[in-house]
Amino acid sequence: MSRIARRFEETRASGRAALIPFVTAGDPAPDVTVPLMHDLVDAGADLLELGVPFSDPMADGPVIQLACERALAHGTGLRHVLEMVREFRQTDTDTPVVLMGYLNPVERMGPEVFVNAAAQAGVDGVLMVDLPPEECEDLAGLLERAGIDPIFLVAPTTSAVRLQHVAAAARGFIYYVSLKGVTGSQSLDPAILGARLEAIRAISDLPLGVGFGIRDAATAAAVAQVADAVVVGSAIVRLAEQHPEAHGQFRAAAAAVVREMRTAMDAARTATPAAV
């Protein structure tokens, strides 16, 4: 069983929704990332999403764009990101790590080289934002053979027919993009979200993670009542923007956000399920 599947079994068994913080690797500086990953786990993260910096992050809002620019200013590329995962794995062998990014750095490294290196480093899942199932047969096959889950997005605009395709290709969990827009957009509506997730559950047994637009503990708690996992990105990355030099302050602030979300999510799940 993959680390991702095992982790979702654990969270389901304990009646919790998983919390998945996203950070851009190398932001605000390369040596912050691995200690930050451990901090986030200590603060209550169940899985980690590590953003691979890209020069042209088309699906991201200004917060993640700027994070990419800061990371690239330090020269953080895909090779370094894999090195960070390897280092993280030396002391944490349980927490799944998902790489999230854009296809071109992987193409440049070469898909086979990338997949082998990612497997060796201890990567558990790969989500390429600009790689829909239609174009990913080669990479998805390589990932699966290496024991890495190819993770795909489902959006509010995904038709029923496409949903079948995505569900067939997806492993690990399905990442539901909670709104039409880029990362870090306006807050989502949990009521509409619940109905959408039910439609996906009708055709897939995979856990459902929800991301884009979760900016505070209250929203995270509301989403935790209907989703298997809550992904929070821009709300954490924004803190790196606020503390570009004070790395300790950034790590503490990021951990505090995760801790606050963790507490709110768990409280919401143990309370009588509210109609959301």
Place this chain on the structure above:
Amino acid sequence: MSEVKEAVDWAAFPDTRGHFGPYGGRFVAETLMGALDELQAIYEKYMQDPEFLAELDTDFRQFVGRPTPLYHAERLSRELGGAQVYLKREDLDHTGAHKVNNTIGQALLAKRLGKTRIIAETGAGQHGVATATVAARLGLECVVYMGAEDIQRQSPNVYRMRLLGADVVAVQSGSRTLKDALNEAMRDWVTNVDNTFYIIGTVAGPHPYPAMVRDFQSVIGREARAQHLEMTGRLPDALVACVGGGSNAIGLFHPFLGDPSVEMIGVEAGGEGIATGRHSAPLCAGQPGVLHGNRTYLMEDDDGQIVATHSISAGLDYPGVGPEHAWLKDLGRATYVSVTDEQALRAFHRMTRTEGIIPALEPSHAIAHVIDIAPRMRPDQSLVINLSGRGDKDLNTIAKLEGIEL
């Protein structure tokens, strides 16, 4: 080479998923996949619809001023002492460049889809002006994304867009040029996909854009082919066009793909020279990768990050290129060369003084290459240059280089 040319059924490309051999495709975030499916369906439907095609043809004649002339540049030909040089006068299109052929077509599709808002990216501003023009005519809201650096160097076009009622948004991210404007337009589209139609200006982007823009621009090559046959009784020996994203080049080339005797040459922006790294010539000096929704040749570093490009002409200052060009290059059906800023400038002045036609800096690259190769050809041979736009927008740039304040 002729073997390759005859073996390919050009009409069968791209395939149903937008692939030109290994290039093209649809590499976008899931949120846009539905909108692209919808666009593909409506594009395929209306390109077969006699009523739509008649409306497009009427707009081409009455609004754009088509057909544009094929002009025999006799004085330049005589000076060069070789092949006869013909100019396809896309500089005479309404708005001053070939871009309007495509914006008219896409705006007619937007109208049929019931979209009320149009967005576009622009580099030199020609596509932005052409988009703002059709939006004004159809009464649609229009937002144009333009790199902050390009806004500086193309200020007359910015003012034209604003006069036409468009909201011109300065893009401050990344290198603040065309590629960043495209990123920003995509972000807008992903957010407003319900009411918004994205008019991409070149033969790049996710399927169906490369095929759709090519089909709207192919009117250039269809006219040029018929005009050359009528004027000389034969086909030209070679076609020469500048290539940034590559829409004017594909528009000229595509109707000639099945004519094996016709050579095709795309001219990329060599900037300060390929060896300096400061250029915009992915076909000459890049490698395949994925950007802006399609697989194609790109300018990138060892880590797969897109690198800053340079060209004196904002319209060619782009790190990618249309996927069909990538494929034509690999097949050997078209060849791609580069011309430096300096060569393009010299060609700009020579065309202006010799023929009384002020070309844009983009097609000045194609002219420069013809100045190089025509003398080595025979006087009974001929070349067609796509004179894709007029030079008014570049007067500030040229004057500044000569130390003149306009």
